[in-house]
Amino acid sequence: MSLFGDDELPPVTARESQLDFWNQVAFERVQAQFKSGSMHHALLLLGPGGIGRETFAQELAQWVLCQNHSQLDSACGSCKSCQLFVAETHPDYHLLAVEDEKTQISVNQVRVLIESMQESAHQSGWKLANISDVAALNQNSYNALLKTLEEPQPQTLLILQAEQLQQVPATIRSRSQLVALSVNEQATIEAWLAERKGGMTEELKLALSLFPQAPYKAEDFANNGDAVKCGDFILDISCLMQGNESPLALAEKWLPDIEDCCLWMLLMMRDLLLLQQANDKSCISLQGQTEALTNIVNILNNQRLMQLNEKIVELRSLLIKKSPVNLSSSWQALLIYCSQLAQKTAKSA
Template sequence: MSFNLYLLFIMSNAILAMPPFQWQQHIWDLFCSNHEAEKLPHAFLITEQHGVGAKSLALAMGQYLLCLSPLERLACGNCKGCQLLKAGSHPDLVQVHLEEKARQIKVDQIRAVAEFVAKTPQQGGYKVVVLWPAEAMNTNAANALLKNLEEPSGKTIFVLVSHQPSSILPTIKSRCAKFFLPAPPREQALEWLESVSVADAEFLLDEAQGAPLLAKEWHDDGEIARRGKIVASMVSIAQRQLEPMLFAKQLTGQEPYDVVQLMMVAIEVVLAHKCGQRKVLGHYRDLVVAVDRCQSRVFFKLWDRLCQKKRQAQSVANLNPALFFEELTMDWHAATGFSSAA
C-alpha cells in the first residue's frame, strides 16, 4: 500500500482515518486480533516518542471500532458510523485533550467523560474515549479518570496517548493494556517523508530525533526556521558576538521545554561530530565549527545540567521563563568559553 494512504486528517473533531502507518502495523494487527476474538481490554495506553503517530493510531482504533462495516481490518470509510466521524458528530466518540492555551487537562473534562460513559451507545456498538496527552491530567482529573477505569461500563473503550508515561498515575497505567510505539527504522521513515514531498528529509528526521510525523510538521509550519535562528544565536554566543542576556530576551515567548530539548539535540550533534560518528547537516554546520576547540567533557557536563533544566521545565508549575532562559544562556556561554580563545 502506498505511503500516501497513511494519513490522518483532523479538523476540529472530524476524523478521516486511513490504515495505520507501516511502522505501526504490528500493534494494529494485535489490536485487531483481540477485537476479532472479542478479547479487547477496556483501556489502552499508547506511549511513544513524540511525533511517531500514537494519536493517529488511537483515532484509527476509534474509527475501526465505530465502523459498522469494517473490511479487512480497516474502517470502510462509507458507513453511517464513518460518515459521522468525518463530520465530527459521532455521538459515541469523545476526544479529550488540552483546551486552547491550557497546560493541564482539567477535572471538568473528565467529569464530562463520566457522563458520556454512563449513557447507552447511540449507534448500538462501542463507545470510545480518546485522551491525549495523558500526562497532562492534573491530580483531580487523573483521580476522576481512575474511577471510570476501575468500573468499566459495557462496551466503552478508553485509548490514552502519552509521551511521558512516568508522569501518569501508576494505578491508571496498571488498568491499561500497554503499547509502546518506537520510532521507525531510519530508511522507512525517510521513505515516508520523501513520499509526502518533504525536502531535506534526512536533516529534518535528524532534527526530529527520528520522528517522521514531527519532521513533516516542522517542514510544513516553519518550525525548522525558528530552530535555525536559535542555533544561530548559540553560534554567536560561542563566538562571543552576542551577550547571553540578549539571547535570553530573544527567547521570550518560546516554550522552555522546547528550547532545552533543542540545545540537547545540538550537543548530541556536536559530540557525535567530535567522535566522527555523524554527518553534520543544516544549521548545525556553523555550530560545530564555532565550538570545535571546546573539549567534549565540557558538553557532557552541560548535558547533565540540561537534563536538570528539562525536568524543571516539565515539573515546575509556576516556572519563571525569563529567569529560566537567563540561566540557560549563561550555561551555554560558560560551556563555550574556550571556543573563541586564541
C-alpha cells in the same frame, strides 16, 4: 422490508484507512486482541507528536464502533455508526481535549465524560472515550478518571494518549495496556518523505536526525523554515560562548521557541561530542553550522560538554513533564551557565 431500511444487509466493503503505514503492525495487534476479547478496557497510546497517534486513535475508535467491524479490518464508512462518527456526532464516542484558550483538561470535562460513559450505549453497543493528551489532565482530573479505570463498564474502551511514558502517573500506567507507536524502518520513512518533498534535501536530512520517530514533525520542520531558525540559534550560541552575546538577551530572544531550542541544543551536543571525539565533520547532523560548532568545540573540553549536556537534559525533562516551574528563569539560567562555562575555559587557558 421496513420503510426505514432497517432490514437491508449492511455493505461489507471497508473504506480506505487513514492509518500511517508505519503504525499498521501495532494497529493489527490491537485489532487481534479486540477480536479475541482479550483487549484491555484502557489503552495507553504512546508516541511523539508527528507519528500519527491521533489518526491511530480515530481509526481504532471508528473501527470498534463500526457496525461491520467483525467482517472488516478498517471501518466501513457507510453504516449508521460510521456516518455519525464522520459527522462528529456519534453519541457513544467522546473526544476529550484541551478546550480553546485553556492549558489543561478540567475535572469538569472528565466528570461529564464519566457520566456519558456510564449511560447505556446508543448505537453498536460499544462506548469509547479518547483522551488526546494525558499530560493535560490535572491531579483532580486524574482522580476522577481513576474510578472509571478501576471499575470499567462492559463494552467500554478508553484510549489515553501521551507523548512519553514519564508524563503518565503510575496509577494510570498500572491500570492500562501500553500500546507504543514507533518508527522501525528509518530507510522507508526517508524514502516516503523524500518522495513527498520531491527529493532528499539538506533540511530534510536535518529534520530526520531531529525527529527520527515523528515523520510528520520532520516534514513540517523541513517545510516551514525551522531549519534556518535552528541554524540561527546555533550561531547565537556559538557567539555566546565566544563572549559576543549576552545570555539574558539571547534568553529573551529565544524564549518563545524554548522547546525547539532545547531539542536543537541536544542535537548540537551530539554533534559537538562527535566532533570532539572523532574530529570528523562529515558525520555531524548540523552540516550548515560546521564553523559555529568547531568554534564551540575549541572552547569547551569534554568534561564541560558533559556538564552542559546534563543541564540541557534537565530542562528538557521539565518541559516534557509540563512541570509548573518558571521556565523563563530556568532558560535564563541555562544560557548563563553556557556563558560561564566558556569564561571558565578562557580563564584557565
